[in-house]
Amino acid sequence: MSEQEWFTEIFGNSAFSVRYSKKLVDLQSDFQRIEIFESVSMGRVLVLNGCFMVTDKDAFIYHEMLVHPAMALLASPGRALVIGGGDGGAVTELTKYPELTTIILCEIDGKVIDSCREFFPDISRGLDDPRVKVVVGDGAAFVRESGEHFDLIVVDSTDPVGPAEVLFQEPFYEAVKQSLRPGGLAVFQTESPLFMEDVFHSVTLNLGAVFGHRSVRPYLATIPCYPGGLWSFTLCSGDSYPCDPANPASFGRLPVALRYYTPDIHRAAFALPAFAQRSLGQLP
Amino acid sequence: MSEQEWFTEIFGNSAFSVRYSKKLVDLQSDFQRIEIFESVSMGRVLVLNGCFMVTDKDAFIYHEMLVHPAMALLASPGRALVIGGGDGGAVTELTKYPELTTIILCEIDGKVIDSCREFFPDISRGLDDPRVKVVVGDGAAFVRESGEHFDLIVVDSTDPVGPAEVLFQEPFYEAVKQSLRPGGLAVFQTESPLFMEDVFHSVTLNLGAVFGHRSVRPYLATIPCYPGGLWSFTLCSGDSYPCDPANPASFGRLPVALRYYTPDIHRAAFALPAFAQRSLGQLP
Numbered sequence: 001m002s003e004q005e006w007f008t009e010i011f012g013n014s015a016f017s018v019r020y021s022k023k024l025v026d027l028q029s030d031f032q033r034i035e036i037f038e039s040v041s042m043g044r045v046l047v048l049n050g051c052f053m054v055t056d057k058d059a060f061i062y063h064e065m066l067v068h069p070a071m072a073l074l075a076s077p078g079r080a081l082v083i084g085g086g087d088g089g090a091v092t093e094l095t096k097y098p099e100l101t102t103i104i105l106c107e108i109d110g111k112v113i114d115s116c117r118e119f120f121p122d123i124s125r126g127l128d129d130p131r132v133k134v135v136v137g138d139g140a141a142f143v144r145e146s147g148e149h150f151d152l153i154v155v156d157s158t159d160p161v162g163p164a165e166v167l168f169q170e171p172f173y174e175a176v177k178q179s180l181r182p183g184g185l186a187v188f189q190t191e192s193p194l195f196m197e198d199v200f201h202s203v204t205l206n207l208g209a210v211f212g213h214r215s216v217r218p219y220l221a222t223i224p225c226y227p228g229g230l231w232s233f234t235l236c237s238g239d240s241y242p243c244d245p246a247n248p249a250s251f252g253r254l255p256v257a258l259r260y261y262t263p264d265i266h267r268a269a270f271a272l273p274a275f276a277q278r279s280l281g282q283l284p
Numbered sequence: 285m286s287e288q289e290w291f292t293e294i295f296g297n298s299a300f301s302v303r304y305s306k307k308l309v310d311l312q313s314d315f316q317r318i319e320i321f322e323s324v325s326m327g328r329v330l331v332l333n334g335c336f337m338v339t340d341k342d343a344f345i346y347h348e349m350l351v352h353p354a355m356a357l358l359a360s361p362g363r364a365l366v367i368g369g370g371d372g373g374a375v376t377e378l379t380k381y382p383e384l385t386t387i388i389l390c391e392i393d394g395k396v397i398d399s400c401r402e403f404f405p406d407i408s409r410g411l412d413d414p415r416v417k418v419v420v421g422d423g424a425a426f427v428r429e430s431g432e433h434f435d436l437i438v439v440d441s442t443d444p445v446g447p448a449e450v451l452f453q454e455p456f457y458e459a460v461k462q463s464l465r466p467g468g469l470a471v472f473q474t475e476s477p478l479f480m481e482d483v484f485h486s487v488t489l490n491l492g493a494v495f496g497h498r499s500v501r502p503y504l505a506t507i508p509c510y511p512g513g514l515w516s517f518t519l520c521s522g523d524s525y526p527c528d529p530a531n532p533a534s535f536g537r538l539p540v541a542l543r544y545y546t547p548d549i550h551r552a553a554f555a556l557p558a559f560a561q562r563s564l565g566q567l568p
């Protein structure tokens with residue numbers, strides 16, 4: 001394959017490639033290399049440090065599944081925080097809820113935000129909502145130091161290497177827990193249970209140590225541009241009561257015209273394959 | 285990427301690659317090119333006409349999801365037929381049910397069967413079960429001409445080009461329907477609802493025309509080595525009553541020690557994302 005025509009992410013000993021017609025961005029920020037391609041079949045593609053982050057074709061799956069399961073479980077959400085997520089996609093999903101009065105995005109890399117505002121206008125459009133405040137800074141420091149509290153904290157991180165490494169460590173999880181209002185929820189992207197089984201296992205274990213094992217519930221969706229496709233998110237409740245995803249409070253206020261998430265998908269996403277249940281010690 | 289070290293399947297304008305240490309098979313049968321690689325991270329990999337078919341890493345997902353949802357819905361299965369599926373994986377899953385007395389595999393390409401017996405001994409081991417009869421021949425002709433009837437027919441085809449094209453056409457669907465015993469079920473692999481939305485749409489429409497639209501139920505699983513990861517199967521009931529996957533008859537006789545399928549996964553798999561429901565005309 002000609003390197004001029006294909007972008008390839010090598011993940012260990014497998015690789016995913018897209019053919020592109022034009023490279024739109026290639027810059028080095030203080031934190032990472034940022035590339036954006038105009039691909040032939042997946043729309044525009046954001047790549048950070050060589051890894052697929054967002055494509056026009058499948059970003060809706062990731063962003064809807066990061067936001068709507070938690071929103072459906074919250075009784076009366078008013079304030080939300082997104083850590084990472086500089087593409088603006090999680091914020092855009094949150095702006096679909098009129099009951100949210102404050103949405104803060106804390107992204108460490110301002111150049112990711114600027115690039116996505118320019119080249120992913122649909123995905124990032126929520127950033128222009130008047131309820132949204134954008135903070136360019138360290139998400140771990142923000143939850144540790146701001147003194148602000150939220151009904152929902154969404155941790156939309158990159159992989160646990162480089163700038164996001166701190167977002168996979170217990171002191172950060174503890175600060176997130178302390179920043180939740182009573183009844184609040186946090187949701188984390190927690191990697192692939194099949195291609196990164198060790199990370200999935202250790203992250204859910206560490207979240208359980210902080211939030212309490214009965215308050216931590218992984219769920220799944222398929223993200224085609226991520227290694228292995230099968231991807232996990234983990235929902236954590238800040239109070240010590242069990243987090244029960246079987247009884248959503250509020251499907252009634254679900255935004256219309258979503259492309260992936262439905263109430264049936266909500267219930268389905270929490271059904272884990274046998275191998276993932278074994279990885280979590282839920283099956284012998 | 286050096287072509288000596290990576291095998292790449294190009295699917296339109298995207299591609300999936302695996303690094304391999306050794307090429308074990310490369311032959312041209314009467315029907316297709318057959319390659320088997322020893323990959324570094326996904327075990328052995330079967331490639332037919334340049335497309336990933338089976339890997340040791342994820343074949344369990346495909347084969348379990350092809351067989352167990354239908355088996356859980358059958359009241360008293362005795363006879364099963366697999367069309368295609370020369371790797372033996374679907375047959376191996378079927379042999380886990382003692383109540384099946386006859387399992388016929390009808391695969392057009394004997395060289396696929398021979399290669400998989402040699403290089404995928406775990407996946408193909410069911411072929412040695414005394415209840416299994418292997419027919420090397422045309423699956424479409426078999427269901428048209430054999431006069432045999434089955435409680436379950438599994439259509440484990442390659443993509444709708446080349447030797448499997450006929451397995452995506454209405455005369456074949458009609459012959460499958462006529463070969464079902466009363467109360468019988470057929471299950472088809474029906475491609476990706478995201479990366480091959482047009483095929484998914486037309487196949488389910490055509491199945492509906494033959495089996496009746498209320499008797500056709502697609503369901504999903506993630507198969508990492510297939511394009512887009514998100515993959516569909518479609519369950520069809522031979523009688524004109526609706527096929528209701530919500531009430532499995534027989535989770536009680538589920539084989540132990542499966543790696544993907546569980547009763548919760550069964551229910552979850554039939555929840556379709558909004559975009560797939562729209563593709564089927566189930567959502568506006």
